[in-house]
Amino acid sequence: MKASALRSIKSTLTSGSCHLLRRGYATESVPDRKVAVLGAAGGIGQPLALLMKLNPLVSKLALYDIAGTPGVAADVGHINTRSEVAGYMGEEQLGQALEGSDVVIIPAGVPRKPGMTRDDLFNINAGIVKSLCTAIAKYCPNALVNMISNPVNSTVPIAAEIFKKAGTYDEKKLFGVTTLDVVRAKTFYAGKAKVPVAEVNVPVVGGHAGITILPLFSQATPKSNLSDEVITALTKRTQDGGTEVVEAKAGKGSATLSMAYAGAIFADACLKGLNGVPDVVECSFVQSTVTELPFFASKVRLGKNGVEEVLGLGTSL
Numbered sequence: 001m002k003a004s005a006l007r008s009i010k011s012t013l014t015s016g017s018c019h020l021l022r023r024g025y026a027t028e029s030v031p032d033r034k035v036a037v038l039g040a041a042g043g044i045g046q047p048l049a050l051l052m053k054l055n056p057l058v059s060k061l062a063l064y065d066i067a068g069t070p071g072v073a074a075d076v077g078h079i080n081t082r083s084e085v086a087g088y089m090g091e092e093q094l095g096q097a098l099e100g101s102d103v104v105i106i107p108a109g110v111p112r113k114p115g116m117t118r119d120d121l122f123n124i125n126a127g128i129v130k131s132l133c134t135a136i137a138k139y140c141p142n143a144l145v146n147m148i149s150n151p152v153n154s155t156v157p158i159a160a161e162i163f164k165k166a167g168t169y170d171e172k173k174l175f176g177v178t179t180l181d182v183v184r185a186k187t188f189y190a191g192k193a194k195v196p197v198a199e200v201n202v203p204v205v206g207g208h209a210g211i212t213i214l215p216l217f218s219q220a221t222p223k224s225n226l227s228d229e230v231i232t233a234l235t236k237r238t239q240d241g242g243t244e245v246v247e248a249k250a251g252k253g254s255a256t257l258s259m260a261y262a263g264a265i266f267a268d269a270c271l272k273g274l275n276g277v278p279d280v281v282e283c284s285f286v287q288s289t290v291t292e293l294p295f296f297a298s299k300v301r302l303g304k305n306g307v308e309e310v311l312g313l314g315t316s317l
């Protein structure tokens, strides 16, 4: 090889690593973290894989599905960000995908069509979640599990039972992802209250289906003087947000892009908690004593072991 060609390669490599250091990706400041996405070739899985590839807290990204992951992994893997990407396809590669994972995100499963409720997905998705959680218990029992597959109100308790049976259950590490309800509540509230959406906070408690989704607009910030009538309409729109998208997609599935965004926000919060960032608080459907229900969504403080504290319902402003 000519000396000039070698010099040019060297300079490219050096400027590449400087670039990583400048952007705060240096390994000494950011710990290595492996994230696995199960169902990574799906409607949510693909944009979620993209968003996790953009997250500088991730060093390894494992993309698993029953089909299609080599293509998704090759595509996302060309993006010049920190994480190494690998695709895994078929049950025989699930163990490899999971091994060493710090966070496992599960958007594997069937979505709704118009006229269906999330409960109609129970039979098929319960089976999928059961097999995936059995593998998690075996290959990465200490990982934080972010459950997206519906019905979340049931898939989370199912996962808990699978982990209990395997002897690996840790209530601090199992999360139903309800972030999309918060994302919607923030968007709809900002629109009506005419406040900058980036400043809005709205806790959403309860569960993730119809009337179990309870946005607490009385605690929304920045505060506004919306009438009871408007608050009732905002509540209903948030509760029916999933159905609004299912109907608009007219048979082509449910929310995927907004869910990928919400899933990426929640996974990022989990990673920050694991890395010891203080005061990381998100709403999530977790094992809870806030009400008499065994699982309930409320604000949760995230830390080095997952749930650090399940926060209560709060008080109206």
Ligand SMILES: NC(=O)C1=CN([C@@H]2O[C@H](COP(=O)(O)OP(=O)(O)OC[C@H]3O[C@@H](n4cnc5c(N)ncnc54)[C@H](O)[C@@H]3O)[C@@H](O)[C@H]2O)C=CC1
Residues within 6 Å of the ligand: 038, 039, 040, 041, 042, 043, 044, 045, 064, 065, 066, 067, 107, 108, 109, 110, 111, 112, 121, 125, 128, 131, 132, 147, 148, 149, 150, 151, 152, 177, 178, 179, 180, 181, 208, 253, 254, 255, 256, 259
């Ligand atoms: N928690 C929430 O707020 C939300 C949850 N969802 C739920 O997320 C789930 C996925 O939705 P979409 O991505 O739109 O569906 P999709 O059908 O586009 O993708 C699902 C993916 O899961 C894969 N899959 C099926 N069985 C699998 C298995 N055993 N192991 C690994 N992968 C498997 C499929 O091959 C497919 O690629 C649905 O259950 C949906 O209801 C959707 C939106 C919001």
Ligand SMILES: O=C([O-])CC(=O)C(=O)O
Residues within 6 Å of the ligand: 111, 112, 118, 150, 180, 241, 242, 243, 245, 246, 254, 255
């Ligand atoms: O409505 C659905 O089936 C998907 C979902 O959970 C949501 O968009 O909130």
